[in-house]
Amino acid sequence: MAKQYETVIGLEVHVELATKTKIFCGCSTAFGGEANTHTCPVCTGMPGSLPVLNKQVVEYAIAVGLATNCDITQYCKFDRKNYFYPDNPQNYQISQLYLPICRNGGVEIETEEGTKTIGIHEIHMEEDAGKLIHDEWNDCSLVDYNRSGVPLIEIVSEPDMRSADEVIAYLEKLRLIIQYLGASDCKLQEGSMRADVNLSVREVGAEKFGTRTEMKNLNSFKAIARAIEGERERQIDLLEAGEEVLQETRRWDDTKECSYAMRSKEDAQDYRYFPEPDLVPIVISDEWLDQIRERQPxxxxxxxxxxxxxxxxxxxxxxxxxxxxxxxxxxxxxxxxxxxxxxxxxxxxxxxxxxxxxxxxxxxxxxxxxxxxxxxxxxxxxxxxxxxxxxxxxxxxxxxxxxxxxxxxxxGLKTVNDEGALRTTVEKVIADNPQSVEDYHNGKEKAIGFLVGQTMKAMQGKADPGMVNKLLKELLS
Amino acid sequence: MDILSLSAVELAAKIKAKEVTVKEAVEAVFARMEEKEKVLNCYVTLDKEGALKQAEEVQKKIDDGTLTGALAGVPVAIKDNMCTEGMLTTCSSKILGNFIPTFSSEAVLNLKKAGVVIIGKTNMDEFAMGSTTETSAFGETRNPWNEKHVPGGSSGGSAAAVAAEECFFALGSDTGGSIRQPASFCGVVGMKPTYGTVSRYGLIAYGSSLDQIGPLTKNVEDCATVMEVIASHDLKDSTSVKREDTDFTSALIEDVKGMKIGIPRDYFGEGLDSEVKEAVLAAAKALEEKGAIVEEFDLSLVEYAIPAYYTIASAEASSNLERFDGVKYGYRTEEYEGLHNMYKKTRSEGFGAEVKRRIMLGSFVLSSGYYDAYYLKALRTKALIKKAFDEAFAKYDVILGPVAPTTAPELGKSLSDPLKMYLGDIYTISVNLAGLPGISIPCGVDKKGLPIGLQLIGDCFQEKKLIQTAYTYEKIRGEFKKPADSMEGGRK
Structure with missing residues (x-):
């Protein structure tokens, strides 16, 4: 008998916050715009520039944390995540590792078996990267830093989901909460909400989790559902064939409906996280927390x-x-x-x-x-x-x-309510359609419908059908 | 009149009194450079044309009464790690050899508002990493007191330029002693303010949590005057502190009666040159004779400061220097295949040996598996050092000691043994770890004819006590000798 497998899924959801300005400088977060026009020394990583935290980002993060039943870290800090890539102008991302702003939350979702709580491990604040544009024609790459420094929160769930339906229900729930807060428009297609799926399978009844993979590039609920099904099957096939699932990051290709490996655990980068020395710790007072709580919609x-x-x-x-x-x-x-x-x-x-x-x-x-x-x-x-x-x-x-x-x-679409004009038209319709009139008199109630239609046509649709009906009946009786 | 021998404040007064014009001051400084730069190499970039243009503008404003500050019209040099809009800013590194910033650092803007004339950018150890100004990609700077010796570092160009009268004062930066130590080696006054007093906006970071900009000046009065101008609360720097007590010139008082001065025994142990020791203790004695209460005490943890400092500063530096990658500005290698090869070659060719050493050290202590053992431990040590100072300042107004264990070493002697060079920072780096203010003031000359510096350390925000003590000492000491001019055979 074939083995029964259970899918274990955890999500990392990035949400772009709806602030007017970036997280560490005063540049606009507006979408579009000529390349590198929403930039300044700070968000392009110029030497000597320093970040200054946007208070609204903290307020949105707290609001989302409160709405998802998280504990708010009242003394929290930013850390630097170091990695080299040209879309990241400083070659480090300012993020949170050691003291994220929200922890230990959860939201309830409705499943076929009833209400279920999906745990939220943490929510942290960070900055978005710029965008690389590969110019195949000139064989070069260009960078647009307009998105660099746009504020994000990353919501990390516990591995509490067991199916694509639960994942979608969880995402819908998050999206709704965040939209209700006005903290983001959460559009997957436009990338203002992005979800990475961590998935593993294990035999039903097993206690230990299987080896997980992380799936990226999922930009619609449908793609997420397909990717989950695809990855579940791929992992089960491997196990059934006596092979191992490798811990790796995979990229989903929704047009081909398959994924391919991006990097394995061995290539995993050491991000050398350490506390960001250019920013002071954020101290969230009880008063501030109360103010935000009171403003919750x-x-x-x-x-x-x-x-x-x-x-x-x-x-x-x-x-x-x-x-x-x-x-x-x-x-x-x-x-x-x-x-x-x-x-x-x-x-x-x-x-x-x-x-x-x-x-x-x-x-x-x-x-x-x-x-x-x-x-x-x-x-x-x-x-x-x-x-x-x-x-x-x-x-x-x-x-x-x-x-x-x-x-x-x-x-000129206004209904003609002039009874005189309507009566003239109705009289004309009656005169022009003796057959229908006869049918009506012979008990064919339906015939009146045709006459109403003819009247409406003659009135170019601008008559009140009820009134037309009434007049017809009156004149034919 | 010998314009060059004037202090900054004296010069500004004479300009105000129309005894000297700003142009004359600028020209005098550039004439001096003609004479000295070939040997001393204090500057990476000189801007005579720009300086003369500024001189004209400033002169107009002084004449029409819009500029009345105590530094108006004074020619100034800026360490080359502070951004100056439109003017090359290299950090004495090949990797920024062609970098022209689009904005000026806040400290420079504050000086410009006060009407100074920026004449050029001074040489330094590459990215402020070094204690001799020998790690510069643009050649070493030499000590005006003896050209065979280093000027100290990393603000060696600034200190030497002030000592050689190639400017009236200069800005430096101090991460582990980089203002105080070269000031000591070059016989000038140098102050590292309390962390957060001078904005770091526009200062190209080395160790962000330790870096502070400060003045290198001819005397204490100039030091207090410059401090008053450059200290500001800057919203662009999150670590900038709002202070109400930046009227530093109000502390130019000749009086130390009742001032409690602590001398840490730990600063006078093994490794300290006997001539330096004598000169420093003689200064303490002189202050005691003027009514200060001088006492020895034990400042614990001194020996842990160096490892803690090199761990924290290198860790931050390894991250701060990541942005120099050949993508956006600065040097990019000529030939490369693909992105990673471009990064690798650019950084291998663009950075010097000392910078690479610290990037490697910093990357190592932040690596997963080592973070707790090194970086976290260093942070804990930093906190303990701060606590030790807190305890000391519960008893004393000022801590007095040497700036460096020796006077300026000869050129070429330090870099061969970096560990020994790091040990030379022993008296200065705890001040940075604890975020305290410190001042270096000349207190003697050794047998080789090289200046010796006296260091005064204060509690956070107690610059005024340092200024008052240093000012009083300066009056006791009297006019400090000037470097014997080897090219002229002595100017005075």
């Missing part, structure tokens, strides 16, 4: 509870809406303006979700403002536009946050 669980009490919308809607901080923000802001939670929820759940799926977008990418959604809802409410027009306008608004009032005005 309402997280998902609390929000769900409140929605249930405040708004009469289905539980399923609540779950979806609170599943994205951005979506929840839009929901709340729109509801505050138009006071119609049910309608807001409907627009988000139906049309918004449809368009997100169609355009392969994330809720975070939604660009329309709550003001405009509220305007649209109120216009439909006042029957200034009918539902078909409303959907059409919504689509435009979804694409580029167009003001629906202006759009309806410009395109």
């Amino acid at each position: 309402e997280f998902r669980t609390e929000k769900m509870k409140r929605y249930k009490e405040e708004f009469e919308i289905p539980d399923y809607d609540i779950e979806i809406i609170t599943g994205s901080k951005h979506l929840a923000d839009i929901f709340e802001a729109t509801t505050a303006i138009c006071k119609q939670p049910k309608k807001v929820s409907n627009w988000l759940m139906v049309e918004t979700m449809r368009l997100l799926k169609e355009k392969e977008m994330e809720p975070e990418d939604i660009c329309f403002s709550p003001e405009n959604l509220a305007k649209l809802i109120m216009m439909a409410d006042k029957k200034e536009i009918n539902s078909t027009v409303a959907k059409e306008v919504f689509e435009v608004m979804f694409a580029n946050d167009t003001d629906p009032e202006k759009y309806v005005e410009e395109k």
Whole structure:
């Protein structure tokens, strides 16, 4: 009988913090920008320059630590991690090894077997590196230091996960917490959230962990899931063949759906960590901690509870809406303006979700403002536009946050509520379609639908279908 | 008038009184260089054109009353490990042989605000690693008192330039004695301030937790005056300290009555040259006669300072010098194959032997498996040394001792035995490990005609006590002899 294997997974998650300036200098963290324009002597490692810590980085790190139930290290320090690579201008990275800012935390995830806690070993602060651009044409490499010094936190989990589903649930959970805090937008594709997967397998029931590998270059949840499956199988195949799993770092190629070894344990660098002498220790007072604690936002669980009490919308809607901080923000802001939670929820759940799926977008990418959604809802409410027009306008608004009032005005989409004009049209439709009229009188209720359609067509869609129906019935009776 | 024999403060006063122009002062200094530089080699870079331009601007501001400071118009030399915008800054290393910074160090900016004229960059031991200024990639500097001897180091160029009157004062940096020891060897005054007093922004780091910039001057008054200008709280340097007591010239008081001076017995044991010992103890005696209370005491752990220092300083240096890799600035090897070969060749060719020795030492003590045994132990030793000083300063205002065990050695004698050279730092390095201020002031000349330095050490932030004691001693001692000018057969 084939052996049963258990997968053991731990994660190292890097999150780029949403500060306006870099961790050790005043340069902008804005994405894009001409190469080496967001740089200064500090983030390009010029001789004589010195780092100065950005306080916001510490506050974000503490906020994430508190939200993930960590102990905050109230006397913490930075250390230097020494390694030579051109994307690292000083040839050392300022990071934390000995006294990381957060330790011993954990988050709860929902699994098929119920709630499970994934432990967080530590969270530390560090600086990002620059970007190497290999110019194949001129056979040379260039460095862009715009990203050098962008603040990161690295969240190191305990090896508590046992499947790709658990990994995804854990990442979703982290992402949501961090997005709720506003500490990062956590976009995997853009690299503002990056996960390295440490994975080993062992026979079910075994106590000792197997030899683990570290998988890098995973830039979507799907890639992570595929990489976990692939690596699990690769390791089991090795063991089944009587071979050993080597402790190594591997790179996942998502297009080929396979990984290859980057470096083995033997090549592991000695980073010669030591306390960063250019920075003073960070002392986090109880008062400072309390201030940050007080500023913590309402997280998902609390929000769900409140929605249930405040708004009469289905539980399923609540779950979806609170599943994205951005979506929840839009929901709340729109509801505050138009006071119609049910309608807001409907627009988000139906049309918004449809368009997100169609355009392969994330809720975070939604660009329309709550003001405009509220305007649209109120216009439909006042029957200034009918539902078909409303959907059409919504689509435009979804694409580029167009003001629906202006759009309806410009395109002349307002519903014609002039009963006289409508009556004339209806009378004409009746006169032009004797067959349908006859069918209707013969009891074919459906025939009226055709007549409504013809009227709407004649009105170029700008009539209230309810009113058309009413008029038709009145005139045909 | 012999402009060159004036102190910095005297010169500024004469410029203010329109007895001397800034241009005349600059020209006098450059004329002096013409005469001396070929032999002494105090400077790596000279900027006569720039200096004359600055002189003109400064003169205007002095004339229209916008510049009134005590150093306005004074020609100054800067050690070549401090960044000067637009001016070559080499650390006396081949690897930075072509490096022109885009910004100036904070200490230099503070001096410029005070209206000094920067005339050039002084020679030093490569990356401040050495005690003789012989490890410079641009040739050694010679001692103005005797050209066969070293000026000390690593701020040897600065000390020699002040002693040879090739500038009116200079900035140096002190990681383990690099200001005080060359000051002692060249017969000038040198001060290492309390760690954090002068911003390190723009100082190319050797041992970040120990480095401090300080003045090398002709007398104590100049020293206090320069200190007052360069000390500042700089938000760009996280280790910079906010101090309210930087009015150092207020301590230029001729009085040591009741000043408690401790003499550590451990500083007068084996290895100390008898002439140095005599001169230093005579200085103590002189202070005692003026009313100071002088007492001997035991300062423990002195012998542990050297290993602790070389462990910590080398560890930090091994990391600080990683950025010199041929990628962004400085020297890059001519031919190479691939990245790692480029790194290896660039650094092998760009760094000198002493720098490589310390990079290797530092990399070793930080390696996994050795970190606890060496680096952590050194940090613990550092803390114990600080504690020993704390106990001493509970009893004494000032600690008095020699700066170095001997006067300046002959050229070529030190580098052949680096360990012996390291041992020469015994009296200066604990001051850096404990972050304390120290001053070196000339207190005699030995039979060979070489100057002897007296070291005064204070508790953190007690520079004023040092200045007051040194100033009083200077008055007792009287005018200090100048180097006999071998080329002119004596100028005075």
